[in-house]
Amino acid sequence: MTTLPMFPLGSVLFPHMPLHLRVFEQRYLIMMARVLDADAAVFGVVLIERGQEVGGGEHRFGIGTVARITQLEAPEGFVGVVAQGERRIEVLEWLDDDPHPQASVRELAELEWDDELFPLRERAERVVRRALALASEFTEQPWAPDVELSGDPAVAAWQLAAIAPVGPLDQVELLRSESMEALLTRVIEVTEAATDSFGA
Incomplete structure (x- = not known):
């Protein structure tokens, strides 16, 4: 079990797939700054069940994917983030938005190829x-x-x-x-x- 900053989105991120974000909301700008200061530049992505991406208060699904930042740019007015989907996670508990979403999660097992x-x-x-x-x-x-x-x-x-x-x-x-x-x-x-x- 570990605590991850979380980014609820209107789309699903799969393992091994790219993610492109335009980050402009203050809480997520703070989150990205914290993520980049950490040893591993990762955050969790889950689909929004109900609500909107902007403003908070959305309901979120309890399964998602860890995203690792691979590229960052900061044009005027927003931060552009490119990340790569890695392993799947299950949300065990949503924590207080402080000021961004975060959750206690556990990693799900890799699916084995035959x-x-x-x-x-x-x-x-x-x-x-x-x-x-x-x-x-x-x-x-x-x-x-x-x-x-x-x-x-x-x-x-x-x-x-x-x-x-x-x-x-x-x-x-x-x-x-x-x-x-x-x-x-x-x-x-x-x-x-x-x-x-x-x-x-």
Whole structure:
């Protein structure tokens, strides 16, 4: 168990995925200054269940991802942060916002890769790429259908979960996965359901 500064957001951060933030609210500017002063420049990211990102008072999900700052810039008026998703965490207790959110968290176990899952991973990739291609016909997507994935199959599995064109509640469910097989299976299920909603 450890205490982490927390950044509730309107989106889900997955392990091995980049995070780009424009920080301008005072409480988070203070948080970033504290994070950068610490030995490890990390903070937790969770999805907001209800409420808004600005002003506080939001309700937050209890599962998230540790983000490690990799790049920082400070144009006039805000701080630009680039971070990388690392390990998953579970929130055990929300602490007082002092002045920013913070929580006692525990690290969740890494999902173990088994080479027998290669056919399932390949199927998940086909389903996600097809969904991205179809979704791009209706709205602009943050990820192209031909986006390159990691050669590490475990990393690629998390990348598929992150780029699948599904909603944040489905993404939280994916983040909760207790095995690599469960993650890939659910990626296929929620992505196929999303594809059906596109009218395929």
